[in-house]
Amino acid sequence: MAPGTPDPQAGKGMRFVRRVYAMRAVGLAIGFFAVAAAMLEAGVPRWLLAPVFLHGFVWPHVAAWWSRHSEVPFLAEIRNLMIDAALGGVWAACMKFNLLPSVLILSMMSMNNVAAGGTRLLLRGLGWHLAGALAGVLAFGAAWHPEADLTTIVASLPMLVLYPLALGRTTYSISRRLAAHGKAVEASSRLDGLTGVLNRGYWEAKLAEEFQACKNGRRQAASLVLLDIDHFKQLNDAHGHVAGDEALKAFAALVVQHAVQLHPPGRGEPRQCLVGRYGGEEFGVLLSGANLTQAVEMAERLSRALQPGSGTSVEIAALRGHTASLGVAAFDTRMQGHQEWLTQTDRALYEAKRAGRNQIRINPA
Structure with a gap:
């Protein structure tokens, strides 16, 4: 030395x-x-x-x-x-x-x-x-x-x-x-470092487990929601990556808040919601024990909360008026694997974007 x-x-x-x-x-x-x-x-x-x-x-x-x-x-x-x-x-x-x-x-x-x-x-x-x-x-x-x-x-x-x-x-x-x-x-190996929700690998592994539970009859219902912040690149370009990171954290907090409201602790079939970061500005919500109607209700509440003027919370302010597109799909016994479940939900999300964004679309299957 x-x-x-x-x-x-x-x-x-x-x-x-x-x-x-x-x-x-x-x-x-x-x-x-x-x-x-x-x-x-x-x-x-x-x-x-x-x-x-x-x-x-x-x-x-x-x-x-x-x-x-x-x-x-x-x-x-x-x-x-x-x-x-x-x-x-x-x-x-x-x-x-x-x-x-x-x-x-x-x-x-x-x-x-x-x-x-x-x-x-x-x-x-x-x-x-x-x-x-x-x-x-x-x-x-x-x-x-x-x-x-x-x-x-x-x-x-x-x-x-x-x-x-x-x-x-x-x-x-x-x-x-x-x-x-x-x-x-x-715990840290399971979480996304920025937003605090599950990272993609762990979240998708839990999705695969949930699919098998539904397929084997251990779970009667489950639904999947994919969400994407609309025009997120514009937010990054206009306000910088720090503002973009704050928006992602705020969006994740809102998603968790509304997903948990749908799945309060209770008796009967075990209920849980697992929120994960699926991509850059894309998030997934696995709603165990929720049918399609319940999942759509959750998506609608979240979509309303994101509308400009809907509230003055820190999360809404951090999103700077940006909304979200959402795709929803319930488990179907005809699905061959969890990847097909993801594909169908992603197709519904794509339809919401193609329809003009700030939309909710349901997989017709």
Whole structure:
């Protein structure tokens, strides 16, 4: 990277820093008691409890501050995890490798490393554990005392119980965020980015499902409406594409409003309306459970709402006096597929345009 070029990873990992900070603060604080008890049992100098105390109660806050003020917080936090691993090895040596607290420390720090970087970081952390243990042996001498007395066992219980609970809670929180994000992504993949109605691919897939439901007798009635803003190109040319986009959003909102009025929630056959953007300024409305008469009534109400002087709503104002042409067709058992349904409705829409626009035409089938 050339001098003066910003690091593309700069600022990456602040959420990760916050998550590790919480786990480190909990884990090292409750771990202090297990390590301190084991050190006292091993007969080490009492002054060694001071650095263990600093590691347990001061270091988590220093580490978080250090990471937040680093150019790449994520990489800084990985460094901090390796410092934890090395110090854990030192404390294990100071405890004369008392089995219970040593395994607890190794497990806690390894869980953090796996969560942060998978197997690769786990192995890297184990290397720093070993390096720290060797440093501790060189500094304080080699000794082996795996047995734990009752005090050490009791002091280890909070770490044995509380840290897995804290880790589980963090994992659950992450899972919920991921699930919410997945749902948001899934929803956005179904919607038209400008108007907020269904995009063509998803809307047409639902139309195909509705056709099969009608064909198999699971639905008694369904109707399809295709709508097109009249002279939309003139609106774009005269007022610009921003005004055109506003008109499309306003038109979509009006279509949804009138389609929903036709299909209020109620008992009996399930009713729903699915509004989709079929083309540039063309929209489709699938009216599940609606017969031809009901669909035409909806189309007429929408057409009246679009007439100049019919209202002063934001949607009407954004359309700048432009009306719409509409084609309507009900499901017919003689249709061979949903494409034929679309074709017949599109033919009715074309007839409305040929008749002078601002018209509603019904497929005669």
